[in-house]
Amino acid sequence: MAYLFDSFEGWKKYSLEKKCTLADTVLEYEREQKGRNISEVNEGLMRAWTVMKEAVRTGLEEDMTSRSGMVNNGAKKVFRHPVTVLSPEFQKLISRALAAKEVNSCMGRVVAAPTAGASGIMPGVLYTLQEIHHIDDKKIIEAMMVAAGIAIIIEQKASIAGAVGGCQAETGTAAAMGAGSIVYCLGGNIDQVFNSVAITIQCMLGLVCDPVAGLVEIPCVVRNASAAAIANSSAQIALADVSSVIPVDEVVEAMGEIGSSMETRYKETALGGLAATKTGQSIAKRVLIRDIEVLPDEG
Numbered sequence: 001m002a003y004l005f006d007s008f009e010g011w012k013k014y015s016l017e018k019k020c021t022l023a024d025t026v027l028e029y030e031r032e033q034k035g036r037n038i039s040e041v042n043e044g045l046m047r048a049w050t051v052m053k054e055a056v057r058t059g060l061e062e063d064m065t066s067r068s069g070m071v072n073n074g075a076k077k078v079f080r081h082p083v084t085v086l087s088p089e090f091q092k093l094i095s096r097a098l099a100a101k102e103v104n105s106c107m108g109r110v111v112a113a114p115t116a117g118a119s120g121i122m123p124g125v126l127y128t129l130q131e132i133h134h135i136d137d138k139k140i141i142e143a144m145m146v147a148a149g150i151a152i153i154i155e156q157k158a159s160i161a162g163a164v165g166g167c168q169a170e171t172g173t174a175a176a177m178g179a180g181s182i183v184y185c186l187g188g189n190i191d192q193v194f195n196s197v198a199i200t201i202q203c204m205l206g207l208v209c210d211p212v213a214g215l216v217e218i219p220c221v222v223r224n225a226s227a228a229a230i231a232n233s234s235a236q237i238a239l240a241d242v243s244s245v246i247p248v249d250e251v252v253e254a255m256g257e258i259g260s261s262m263e264t265r266y267k268e269t270a271l272g273g274l275a276a277t278k279t280g281q282s283i284a285k286r287v288l289i290r291d292i293e294v295l296p297d298e299g
């Protein structure tokens with residue numbers, strides 16, 4: 001049944017024919033392709049969910065200063081700030097996505113969903129979704145299965161790695177996973193789930209991968225927050241049956257086309273974009289000099 005995850009259209013057709021949910025089809029795929037039983041898959045996802053929640057809490061409670069100093073407890077500052085731009089929920093969403101990603105930048109434990117660079121998006125989205133809508137862990141686990149299906153298709157049709165397709169592939173995929181999870185948990189139908197994926201990717205197309213000093217910190221951390229926000233706005237749009245117009249499979253193909261025509265300097269090489277700015281270059285030099293200074297004396 002690998003063909004199922006070649007396209008969103010195939011996934012939808014299969015689910016409708018078999019009268020099963022999107023989550024069930026992913027579970028079936030895991031069983032068939034990886035030889036795992038239901039409880040193994042569920043336990044693995046529950047462990048991942050626990051790590052995601054711990055990453056959020058760690059990022060909001062412990063010192064999050066990275067070796068480079070570029071990440072410096074931003075999540076806590078956002079969480080505690082007295083001015084609320086939109087709503088307390090939005091403030092929490094943003095600070096949680098930042099928090100889990102800061103844990104990654106500070107070498108803590110996270111879940112790569114789908115990559116470490118994008119590891120704050122799903123925790124921020126799911127944590128906040130569960131809190132606001134009182135969604136039980138079982139449903140969250142199902143949503144994670146749906147998110148996995150979304151990532152499998154994007155990986156096949158485009159890419160989920162910044163080094164291959166730019167940041168659109170990495171944070172864009174995580175945001176699409178987050179949007180699909182929200183719509184699934186809030187009772188959206190298959191079209192609405194896939195529409196949320198399409199809308200999310202439409203919002204993130206063309207985003208380059210340009211990490212300063214080659215460290216997954218700037219702009220990665222703030223992009224996790226903005227991607228979490230886009231996941232929510234796309235879910236809100238898709239739940240109202242507003243169409244993406246361009247079908248999701250075609251949107252993902254566009255992402256692949258943009259990724260393959262993107263210049264190498266925008267693919268995690270730290271040669272273009274923010275990494276190539278005057279400040280970016282001077283940070284890179286400082287980080288390099290410090291690393292050389294701490295090298296062990298070979299004499």
Ligand code: SF4
Pocket residue numbers: 117118161162163166167168170171208209210211216217219220223268
């Ligand atoms: S800028 Fe590059 S390294 Fe950073 S999150 Fe995006 S894809 Fe990952």
